[in-house]
Amino acid sequence: MPTATVPFLRLRVEPVDRHRWLTVGAVLALGAAALMVTFGLPPVDLHGPLHMLGIMDPFCGGTRAARYAAQGDLAEAWRHNPLSIVIVYGALAALARAGLGLVTRRWLTLTIGWTPARRRRVIAVVLVLLVLLEIRQQLRADLLMAGTGTWL
Template sequence: MADSRSGVPLAAAAMMVALGLPPVDLHGPLHLVGIMDPFCGGTRTARYAAQGNLAEAWRYNPLSIVIVYGALVVVARAGVGLVTQRWLTMKIGSTPARRRRVITVALVLLVLLEVRQQLRADLLMEGTHTWL
């Protein structure tokens, strides 16, 4: 059976399309002093991705596009499974060497995303409150 939390990101993105961005500041203290993290811009990106505006979503944070559309795939899979009682499953063989490569690639991509986000600090801080 599908995990009930799988549709939460999708539901949040749909709510932001309908209602706009949250009225509260969701940023941590590092953001407020100009230090971005790999997830900065995620809320705005989720909204743009849910609206289908992928160019604007990519501008803020490409990772959130993957999260929103990944959630859509998970919810669609759950819907198909519930209706047909047949669950689409994918099995990937894992070895210690393959696991190390996947972790290494993921860490490198995360560092590159962090650098990208820091280079876009001005864009990501637009409309947010700063202490400086």
């Protein structure tokens, strides 16, 4: 007897919002980006000790990049950290989903059909992408450390 394959992604319309956490996260992310666009970068140093030693992590430059992405300067956002573009515009999409759901009382729900093999593959791809982003960010250490101060 053949087994039915589970689709990897499934988009459905449902009468309830099963992803309220996504809307809350989007509001918080876009609120932070809007504050940075309005008032500038945070006045406190958000960097860890490794940054001060010249060791970047995959998220270095993310605050400045999120501000650039929120301002619509995608080239500068990409230059600092491409992940910020995904986060800012993903948050905008989540907010659009919430607005559409509030108006229509129908919620777009994207579900992932996880299997053990799919989970392993997705984890492997995410890890490879994070390593590549880490290498990229380390190659841009001079840009990312500009104006942040150092211990050396």
